[in-house]
Amino acid sequence: MKAAILVEHAEIEVEGSPRRYPHLPLKKNPLLITNTETPLPGEGQVLVEVEACGVCYTDIDIIEGRVQCKLPLIPGHQVVGRVVEVGTSVSSVVRGDRVGVAWIGKTCGVCNYCRRGLENLCVDFKATGCHLDGGYAEYMVAYIDYVYRVPRGVDAVKLAPLMCAGAVGYRALKLTEMTDGLRLGLFGFGASAHIVIQVARRLYPSSEIYVFTRSPEHQDLARRLGADWVGNPGENPPRLIDRAIDFTPVGETIARSLELLAPGGKLVVNVIRKQTPVDLLYEKHLWLEREVKTVANVTRSDVKELLDIAGRVPIDVKIEEYRLDDANEAVRNLKAARVKGSAVLRIA
Ligand SMILES: [Zn+2]
Ligand SMILES: [Zn+2]
Numbered sequence: 048m049k050a051a052i053l054v055e056h057a058e059i060e061v062e063g064s065p066r067r068y069p070h071l072p073l074k075k076n077p078l079l080i081t082n083t084e085t086p087l088p089g090e091g092q093v094l095v096e097v098e099a100c101g102v103c104y105t106d107i108d109i110i111e112g113r114v115q116c117k118l119p120l121i122p123g124h125q126v127v128g129r130v131v132e133v134g135t136s137v138s139s140v141v142r143g144d145r146v147g148v149a150w151i152g153k154t155c156g157v158c159n160y161c162r163r164g165l166e167n168l169c170v171d172f173k174a175t176g177c178h179l180d181g182g183y184a185e186y187m188v189a190y191i192d193y194v195y196r197v198p199r200g201v202d203a204v205k206l207a208p209l210m211c212a213g214a215v216g217y218r219a220l221k222l223t224e225m226t227d228g229l230r231l232g233l234f235g236f237g238a239s240a241h242i243v244i245q246v247a248r249r250l251y252p253s254s255e256i257y258v259f260t261r262s263p264e265h266q267d268l269a270r271r272l273g274a275d276w277v278g279n280p281g282e283n284p285p286r287l288i289d290r291a292i293d294f295t296p297v298g299e300t301i302a303r304s305l306e307l308l309a310p311g312g313k314l315v316v317n318v319i320r321k322q323t324p325v326d327l328l329y330e331k332h333l334w335l336e337r338e339v340k341t342v343a344n345v346t347r348s349d350v351k352e353l354l355d356i357a358g359r360v361p362i363d364v365k366i367e368e369y370r371l372d373d374a375n376e377a378v379r380n381l382k383a384a385r386v387k388g389s390a391v392l393r394i395a
Contacts, residue, residue: 059075121176147354185394212239215344227252255286260280261280291314306332
């Protein structure tokens with residue numbers, strides 16, 4: 048089968064981007080596109096013919112060595128495809144079934160976190176496209192308990208971003224403990240937020256939703272997708288917000304969103320790494336029962352619930368399509384912030 052393989056970590060060469068990791072080789076094409084053996088499904092696994100796989104910013108973290116994974120590795124954790132072979136002890140799917148695979152590839156099921164419904168924090172969390180080979184390939188194997196039915200009649204390329212950008216964003220929305228009528232603020236409006244706003248619009252019809260983004264293009268998109276107010280992060284919205292989700296890579300957004308939170312408000316930060324420091328003043332940002340929480344990974348119920356919503360409500364996902372052969376171009380463009388919407392590899 049054809050696959051895009053990460054053999055060694057490298058800094059992805061992007062025009063105008065300063066060199067950050069001099070100890071790593073600088074590569075325009077960090078992934079090796081080559082033929083490799085098609086894997087065989089073992090016990091409790093299925094072989095999936097990949098139709099589409101989303102390209103996530105985490106894949107860049109993996110390539111550049113900020114997230115520790117196995118090597119060599121086939122990245123990719125936003126997969127939609129068809130089951131073409133089933134391993135032993137698999138009865139819940141048959142050949143031809145269409146499934147999705149997400150970042151959560153396998154958990155131990157017995158640790159403290161797994162037992163408390165926090166399998167996203169499992170001490171032995173195995174991530175797809177990191178500890179297990181992922182979907183930048185024509186085929187991949189997945190554990191049957193970690194695949195999902197996907198809505199019928201929707202193009203795989205449009206579904207793939209739901210598996211991570213969508214699912215993690217949906218988890219962030221759940222963690223805000225939002226209820227209908229509360230005012231929600233979204234900071235940053237990229238791959239994840241443009242899905243979250245559509246879900247929030249549906250689940251909380253009487254809530255006002257404010258979107259904070261500098262990009263005029265993202266501001267337009269936010270208005271089209273139902274934002275009640277759109278502005279720059281420095282602008283003041285009509286009223287204080289009760290719930291906020293921060294999707295931005297900059298530390299300053301945490302302070303800014305807390306400033307705009309009403310007493311008792313809650314902020315969820317949906318970012319792995321902040322590129323600039325987070326400076327908070329207790330009285331200005333946290334006093335009066337304001338809360339901050341971060342979101343890490345996803346649970347299977349996050350993915351299932353989001354796919355269930357997507358089966359009932361059409362979610363308009365903005366896509367930029369690439370071929371598997373152009374996987375390097377996709378990661379380069381994502382790193383350079385040149386992708387409009389979500390980058391997705393169309394494979395089969
Ligand atoms: Zn991801
Ligand atoms: Zn566990």
